[in-house]
Amino acid sequence: MANTPHGGVLKDLFARDAAKHDELLNEAQSLPKLKLSDRQLCDLELILNGGFSPLEGFLSEKDYIGVRDNMALADGSLWAIPINLDVSKDEIDKLSIAPGRRIVLQDSRDDNLLAIITVEDVYQPDKALEAKNVFGGDPEHPAIVYLNESVKDYYVGGKVQAISRPFHYDYxxxxxxxxxxxxxxxxxxxxxxxxxxxxxxxxxxxxxxxxxxxxxxxxxxxxxxxxxxxxxxxxxxxxxxxxxxxxxxxxxxxxxxxxxxPLAMRxxxxxxxxxxxxxxxxxxxxxxxxxxxxxxxxxxxxxxxxxxxxxxxxxxxxxxxxxxxxxxxxxxxxxxxxxxxxxxxxxxxxxxxxxxxxxxxxxxxxxxxxxxxxxxxxxxxxxxxxxSNPPRVSQGFTILLSGYHNSGKDSIARALQVTLNQQGGRPSTLLLGDQVRAELSSELGFTREDREKHLARIAFVAAELSKAGAAVIASPTAPFASSRAEARKLISKSSNFFLVHVATPLEHCKANDQQGLFKLAEEGKLTGVVGVDQEYETPTDADLVVDTTKSSVREIVHEIILILESQGFFGA
Structure with missing residues (x-):
């Protein structure tokens, strides 16, 4: 075609002879390796194939500042979005990242060696100014949320040399x-x-x-x-x-x-x-x-x-x-x-x-x-x-029942599964807290960290099953708001999530505890019991709040079914 690429020359970094490829591949075997995030992989692919011409690598500090403040590289070329290789302090120390250092950029999905970067500089960006100048400054902007929550604290600038293309198996x-x-x-x-x-x-x-x-x-x-x-x-x-x-x-x-x-949009x-x-x-x-x-x-x-x-x-x-x-x-x-x-x-x-x-x-x-x-x-x-977007009647969902030990959440879960099986239309799976712990989390204890890991595993299984159209009923204690929020976030990406807070009072749970866990904890013979030496963070985002001292299990199950019916999960 008659029109020239942006910047005048297409920077196709794959346009070189086979001997150079073999030379770079051999060198890469002995160099430190940095695994790339999904965004970094997209950016690198477009640097390597010329889609980001005139860029030949990730932005140095002077190029970054020019793009951030004036939409221009240091040489005056128009460029509107910073293309940065962000790294953590731990990665800098572990890989000895410094000017002149050569680092292999590796695909985190399959460990494929993609390119070698020759580090020009390592610098700390002004994220607040980047957010304001590039995206407008609204803290709710998805790119600013990503910048503040996912982008690491340092940027590495430098040109790259291509080793291989990222593998794609679709289209x-x-x-x-x-x-x-x-x-x-x-x-x-x-x-x-x-x-x-x-x-x-x-x-x-x-x-x-x-x-x-x-x-x-x-x-x-x-x-x-x-x-x-x-x-x-x-x-x-x-x-x-x-x-x-x-x-x-x-x-x-x-x-x-x-x-x-293969662009990572901002x-x-x-x-x-x-x-x-x-x-x-x-x-x-x-x-x-x-x-x-x-x-x-x-x-x-x-x-x-x-x-x-x-x-x-x-x-x-x-x-x-x-x-x-x-x-x-x-x-x-x-x-x-x-x-x-x-x-x-x-x-x-x-x-x-x-x-x-x-x-x-x-x-x-x-x-x-x-x-x-x-x-x-x-x-x-x-x-x-x-x-790809079946109607609600064909979609899966997860019901997460959260509450104290002996609150009645397991009884509700079992009764709910029976009711769903009776109605038919989709397979159902029951993930009781103790049962799942024995199968998936047997090595975990009851510290906050271990409880969070346990719920994360339940959420992963629930997300995969409900994405495939199943009804999943899970009943862990799930005492911490942050881990419940992570479970909701994970499952909601591909399916439907409902949090039911089983708010049976702690005094009732203790008084009717046939296993005696609360008594053992109060006597100092057991640790990690929520309601004794661990706090239960009461949900503020529950889709339904129930109490087994005020409603029967049958009534509570009916309330859950009514929520599902109101949102179209059952046929007319």
Whole structure:
């Protein structure tokens, strides 16, 4: 293609002879090795294949400061998002990371040796300033949450040398490097290519938008969805790619192609739009679509948008002389039922009837098995989404019963499983605290740390079973709020979670304790008993609070069943 990569030269670090590869691989065997996080793996792959040209490694301090404060590398090249190799103090000490040191960057999933970095500098970033300048400063922004909670305290700058590509086992034929995609465009004779960024499933409105963009520019369409890290809670990339493949035949013959981008999104709105444009330039696109709230994470907990709807278009327009890629701005598309067409909202005459379905409404319809009209999405797309997002009646869930020993939680758990088995519809699994401890946690004691490990194991098993459609009933003591929150977080990623606080008073639990655990603890003959020498942190986020001194087991089970029925887990 006629257009050059961002920065002028495609930095394809795999473009070298086999002898050099063997030399680097041999050297790597004796060098210290740093295992990379998922984000670091995505970043490294795009450094190595040229997607992040003109970068040849992770940002040095001077480049980091330039990008953070002015959207420019030290040499003046436009770059909007810091690409950092973050490490801990322990890793610095263990691997002796210092300027001049050569470190192997290793895939944490399979121990594959990917590259060697020659350390230029090691520095501590100003995370507060990075959060403010790059992402806007709202502490609820997902990138800022990640920066504060997951990014380590030091950054390592330096150029990298490629050893091998990260292994991918899914959609291998759709994973092109920039050089490969450019060669494909040249083979097809495509000289004008409009790239479309997405991290969501595509529907009729997206198809209409991209076709309009291509026709307005007399160009072809590159659908290039992100299959690295996206916003927490997004639909998995396996489902999304099946949707894109189902949608592709709906384009005019030969207009569009599909290629996957292994990018770790930051949801950085305006800055991310500039970044995406630079990346698509590297992949050979001549035009790039920027729509409403491009790469924005939505609203914070107060309902306030992190970015304005067209902030991204405004920022990109302000740096277009440095981008050297044509931007195609688009507003939201809306459906006109009387004409059976889609049209940009700003072009719809006043008084004309329009129809829209929000992402929230779409998820509700999928969850409840409600109809999704053909004017919104194609039947083949809906079929894929329904396969991966079954209605509530087919979904699994976990009920975590938490309370003191002898509170009645085990009795409730057993009765609940019997009731669920009687109703049928999904397999059920019972994870009683003592039973699971004997099978999974026999080496653990009853310290806070051991109790947290025990609940984490229960949560892992419950998450896997409920993700597969089972009803899981777990009844550990689970006395600590932090570990209960972690269990909810883990299970909720892929399934449904309900916390039931069995709030039977401690005095009643002690008075009816046939095992005598409380008495032994009070006599100093037993330690780690919650309610004696360990505190029970009363849940403030329980979905249901019950008390066996006020309600029978049968009544409590009925209350739990009513909650499940109200949320659609049982058929009509």
């Amino acid at each position: 291998v034929g759709l994973r092109h490097t920039p050089a490969e995609l450019r060669a494909e465009f040249a083979k097809l004779g495509w000289t004008r290519v409009v790239a479309f960024q997405t991290r969501n499933p595509m529907h009729r409105a997206h198809r209409e938008l991209t076709v309009r963009a291509a026709r307005s520019q007399r160009a072809n369409v590159l659908i290039q969805p992100v299959v690295g890290l996206t916003k927490p809670g997004d639909i998995d990339h396996f489902t999304r790619v099946r949707v894109y493949k189902a949608l592709l035949p709906r384009y005019p013959n030969g207009m569009a192609t599909l290629s996957l981008l 949801m950085g709105g305006p800055r991310e739009a500039v970044w995406h444009a630079c990346i698509r330039k590297n992949y050979g696109a001549s035009h790039f679509i920027i729509g409403r709230d491009h790469a924005g994470p939505g609203k914070n907990s107060k309902g306030v948008d992190f970015y304005g709807p067209y902030d991204a278009q405004t920022l990109v327009e302000s740096v277009k002389d440095k981008l050297d890629i044509e931007i195609v701005p688009f507003q939201m598309m809306t459906y006109l039922p009387d004409k059976d067409i889609y049209m940009p909202k700003d072009e719809v005459p006043e008084g004309v009837k329009t129809l829209d379905i929000s992402g929230t409404e779409l998820r509700r319809r999928l969850r409840l098995g409600l109809p999704i009209p053909e004017w919104f999405s194609y039947p083949e797309v809906v079929k894929v989404l329904r396969e």
